[in-house]
Amino acid sequence: MDDRNGERAAEGADSSRDKAGTGVGSGTGAGSAVVVGGGVIGLTTAVILAERGMDVRVWSRESPGETTSSVAGGLCWPYRIKPEERALDWAVRSFRQFSWLAEQPPLTGVRLVRGRMPDGAPPEVWTSLTGTPPRAPIVDMRTYLPYLLGRFEAAGGRYERRAASSLAEAAAEAPVVVNASGLGARELVPDPAVRAVRGQVVVVENPGIEEWYVVATGGASETTYILPQPYGLILGGTAHEDAEVTEPDPATAEAIVRRCARIHPALADTTVLEHRVGLRPFRPSVRLETERVPDGRGGTSLCVHNYGHGGAGVTVSWGCAVDAARLVAPAAVDGAPGRG
Numbered sequence: 001m002d003d004r005n006g007e008r009a010a011e012g013a014d015s016s017r018d019k020a021g022t023g024v025g026s027g028t029g030a031g032s033a034v035v036v037g038g039g040v041i042g043l044t045t046a047v048i049l050a051e052r053g054m055d056v057r058v059w060s061r062e063s064p065g066e067t068t069s070s071v072a073g074g075l076c077w078p079y080r081i082k083p084e085e086r087a088l089d090w091a092v093r094s095f096r097q098f099s100w101l102a103e104q105p106p107l108t109g110v111r112l113v114r115g116r117m118p119d120g121a122p123p124e125v126w127t128s129l130t131g132t133p134p135r136a137p138i139v140d141m142r143t144y145l146p147y148l149l150g151r152f153e154a155a156g157g158r159y160e161r162r163a164a165s166s167l168a169e170a171a172a173e174a175p176v177v178v179n180a181s182g183l184g185a186r187e188l189v190p191d192p193a194v195r196a197v198r199g200q201v202v203v204v205e206n207p208g209i210e211e212w213y214v215v216a217t218g219g220a221s222e223t224t225y226i227l228p229q230p231y232g233l234i235l236g237g238t239a240h241e242d243a244e245v246t247e248p249d250p251a252t253a254e255a256i257v258r259r260c261a262r263i264h265p266a267l268a269d270t271t272v273l274e275h276r277v278g279l280r281p282f283r284p285s286v287r288l289e290t291e292r293v294p295d296g297r298g299g300t301s302l303c304v305h306n307y308g309h310g311g312a313g314v315t316v317s318w319g320c321a322v323d324a325a326r327l328v329a330p331a332a333v334d335g336a337p338g339r340g
């Protein structure tokens with residue numbers, strides 16, 4: 001990665017450290033942060049903070065490959081996320097990052113791919129970005145999460161397999177805590193507004209399909225989507241609220257393949273490579289705001305919450321991460337040129 005990387009990642013976040021005198025970016029003391037969560041939201045936020053010069057640690061209970069983020073189909077499209085208007089703004093800003101990352105697919109896992117969404121027109125601002133027929137980023141999460149982790153570590157960040165029993169535990173170790181714990185926020189905050197929306201997908205051999213296809217029936221528990229990844233096709237999908245069984249259900253898998261075979265008949269006979277299940281961290285509204293958390297020494301640490309991204313965490317990851325970074329140190333980000 002060249003030097004432009006950090007600048008672009010933070011949409012112009014200031015790489016000259018602590019210009020605004022906020023204490024952020026000194027690399028020690030007030031410049032340190034613990035990011036709780038090593039999924040796409042935590043890692044993206046951690047990349048931005050580390051590339052700004054902060055001393056950042058990521059604590060993750062699970063390895064990147066075990067997170068909900070690793071199950072994501074990886075299509076950048078605002079789906080099952082609220083509030084819709086803010087999500088669209090985050091998605092548009094993330095789109096710009098993904099378009100740039102798509103210049104190096106083998107490294108990043110991001111490609112711009114043409115597709116079809118037969119029912120319903122997407123918002124105009126989205127069409128103006130993606131074109132007609134739309135050309136949206138598809139992210140191979142098995143390449144992308146290691147890419148983010150590598151970039152984070154290259155910026156001096158440290159990744160630790162560690163479960164936080166409370167936000168205060170993280171606050172005891174850093175003046176800034178980012179809570180990107182996804183579904184874990186239910187217990188960690190605790191926040192009962194976070195609910196699991198179970199999703200199941202089937203990965204099959206690709207009989208030669210190059211475009212993605214999505215039926216975007218927002219609230220339905222069964223949808224149809226076909227996403228080409230370098231290793232095969234991801235066929236979806238389901239969205240069941242408050243279902244938390246992470247074992248794949250064979251009947252559900254068969255129904256998914258049947259639905260997709262109605263679109264592309266060749267899929268009826270293709271080889272199944274893998275079944276995947278993930279629990280989307282849905283919240284009536286994404287939580288992106290600050291709170292003070294006791295640090296156990298009579299003071300408090302700044303906690304920036306960034307969780308509850310439902311079915312579109314990848315789609316909005318960069319927009320949300322830049323906003324979270326701005327909550328860590330407003331002047332350092334807002335004063336920088338080139339924000340999108």
Ligand SMILES: Cc1cc2nc3c(=O)[nH]c(=O)nc-3n(C[C@H](O)[C@H](O)[C@H](O)COP(=O)(O)OP(=O)(O)OC[C@H]3O[C@@H](n4cnc5c(N)ncnc54)[C@H](O)[C@@H]3O)c2cc1C
Binds near residue numbers: 037237281308310315
């Ligand atoms: C089947 C399926 C398909 C999807 N397809 C898409 C798609 O095409 N496009 C899209 O944009 N989105 C998609 N999504 C949604 C997307 O996967 C999520 O929105 C996104 O992964 C949420 O990211 P996250 O980082 O918040 O959560 P996660 O990836 O779940 O990460 C949470 C992290 O927090 C850690 N954690 C939790 N509690 C603690 C604790 N107490 N201490 C330490 N660590 C903790 C976990 O170990 C983990 O590292 C899909 C989801 C599913 C299930």
